Amino acid sequence: MEVNTIAVIGAGAMGNGVAQVSAVAGYTVVLNDISEEALKRAMATIEKNLNKLASKGKIAEADVSSAISRITVTTDLAEACKDADLLVECVFENLELKKKMFAEFERLCKPEAILGTNTSAIPVTEIASATTRGDKVIGIHFMNPVPLMKGVEVIRGQLTSEETMQATLDYIKKIGKESAIAVDFAGFIVSRLLDVLMNEAVKLVQEGNSPEDIDKAMRLCAGHPMGPCTLLDLVGAEIAMHGMETMERDFGDRYKPHPLLKKRVLAGLLGQKSGKGFYDYEK
Ligand SMILES: NC(=O)c1ccc[n+]([C@@H]2O[C@H](COP(=O)([O-])OP(=O)(O)OC[C@H]3O[C@@H](n4cnc5c(N)ncnc54)[C@H](O)[C@@H]3O)[C@@H](O)[C@H]2O)c1
Secondary structure, X not given: OOOOEEEEEOOOHHHHHHHHHHHHOOOEEEEEOOOHHHHHHXXXXXXXXXXXXXXXXXXXXXXXXXXXXOEEEEOOHHHHHHOOOEEEXXXXXXXXXXXXXXXXXXHHOOOOOEEEEOOOOOXXXXXXXXXXXXXXXEEEEEOOOOOOOOXXXXXXXXXXXXXXXXXXXXXXXXXXXXXXXEOOOOOOOHHHXXXXXXXXHHHHHHOOOOHHHHHHXXXXXXXXXXXXXXXXXXXXXXXXXXXXXXXXXXXXXXXXXXXHHHHHHHOOOOEOOOOEOOOEOOO
């Protein structure tokens, strides 16, 4: 099937990035959120990112305005869904919310539309169970920050059709990214490994290690491009906690989120998105 129009549902940290890369690749994009404020913030972020790319000569000046003109924003979900050939859901990491959204997508999208979820850890088949269109549902797990990260994890649900898989792989290629295909179990590949690393880093902090030293050790001794405390601040503590909870539910206690991780989420120390995590982003 031909994909021309992309609906991005949820305009937070991930949604604005998905909208940006899709528009730059030439797709018509409809960006939806329940919050007007989130839509305003998302468009400001996209504009800032594109201008930065243009100032570094990575895209032409003219492409900035044409990419922006391909994005429309709306708080009306029906409006966002009606013309979508491919939808990427980027709302909060909450199973009940995602199931409710997918039941709505089934009602509001064309029967042939591909329904993608950017979930970090929830099995795609579980989200697809809220619809009668399991063949159209697929995991399209973008990485943060979306414009900079080359890889996208693609997860085939139990009923995902070959046609849906192929159209999704074509979309990922067209936006200049590469796919890694993962089996549909909680956490897939990326969150299964990274959430555990970040959860352990929280334990190390509780045991008295400083975030700076943990990060330095993993950068300089293990060759990681970014330490796990910085990574947790980038991802958002609540995203890692929900990922661990999904994996704990399916695989048992070894995936239990550390109590200090939960406490940090309750305290709003989410990282970059709340302005404070292990490091301070308000300055
Ligand atoms: N942050 C990351 O590093 C990362 C990486 C990969 C995948 N993800 C996944 O992407 C999804 C979004 O994460 P995020 O970090 O962008 O979250 P976020 O909190 O930054 O943004 C979520 C957005 O969804 C909106 N929203 C909530 N309910 C909605 C509804 N009913 N309709 C429309 N919009 C609604 C919120 O207003 C908010 O703007 C989650 O499933 C998360 O696990 C996150």
